Amino acid sequence: MGLRISARKVMSFTTEERGRPNTQDYRVFFKNSEGKYVSPFHDIPIYADEAQNIFHAVIEVPRWTSAKMEIATKDPLNPLKQDTKKGELRYVCNVFPHKGYIWNYGAIPQTWEDPHHKDDDTGCLGDNDPIDICDIGEKVCSRGEIIKIKVLGTLAMIDEGETDWKVIVINTEDPEASNFNNIDDVRRLKPGYLEATLDWFKMYKVPDGKPENQFAFNGEFKDRDFAIKTVKETHVFWKALISKKSESGELNCMNTCVSDSPYCCSTEDANAAVNAMSAFGEAGPIPSAADKWYYYNKT
Helix, strand or coil: CCCCECCCCCCCEEEEEECCCCCCCCEEEEEECCCCEECCCCCCCCEEEHHHCEEEEEEEECCCCCECEEECCCCCCCCEEECEECCEECECCEECCCCCCCCEEEECCCCCCCCCCECCCCCCEECCCCCEEEECCCCCCCCCCEEEEEEEEEEEEEECCEEEEEEEEEECCCCCHHHCCCHHHHHHHCCCHHHHHHHHHHHCCHHHCCCCCEEHHHHCCECHHHHHHHHHHHHHHHHHHHCCCCCCCCCCCCECCECCCCCECCHHHHHHHHHCCCCCCCCCCCCHHHHCEECCCCC
16 A cells, blocks of 8 residues: 555664553553654554564563553554553453463554454454464563564454454564464464463453353464464555544554654654653552452353
8 A cells, every 4th residue: 555664674662651550541652763652553563574474563461460451542652551441440350270361462563453344254343453462482571562473373252243363473582483383383382272272261251240252263273374364464454544544433543653644743743642641650559359369160
């Protein structure tokens, strides 16, 4: 679509916190190597190495933590913020034996699961978010870390009637990354991990009174080629979004690097959006309920 995305082969990003952690005003903004504020949704390139199908991923939730941090798709510059439910900060429930998230959880930038597009395989519309990833590498990443990933496969979760892909990936810097090239390698080298992943996504909303999540393909993981095709399709949807060829709805497409995008803003406007937020301050307390264990008798 002719989009010019200013990017270098070697890219580095830093984060800047605003507000008080563990409160509703907490935000994590992103800067590129030039010190310019960028959107993790729109400005960080999808590809780290397009020829090798190596992608970037934004880590929203480090492994073993439970604060449900996410790219704020409706806010200017899309910082990370903690999701809320009924006015309260959201922490994912610990459903035994799973403590917090069991992988580094995040999203691939410059992707969009189009809510106007009915997926041919799942028969459901997209969930209006970037595509999600579960990094199975050994390293516990930090919040807001940008990593390079190999795609290994995907799980098609149906969340309240919407397609919500969960792409299984491994950090390319993982010592064992060369041994992982497809979903069967995960099954062979990390036995039980895929079963635990399906279990986690099936159960994590049950303590909130919701039914088990459902899955396309009878909960089977699709392979690397299928997953890469799906990621690339969501990139095409994102291109239409950022070009104003698809309805954005409540999404905020403000960006600083997609030069052909009608949403591309000046450095001054980006600075103003960040400076409108509270200064970084002392963390608030984490509610004791965040450490509560739930036990579920699966049927």
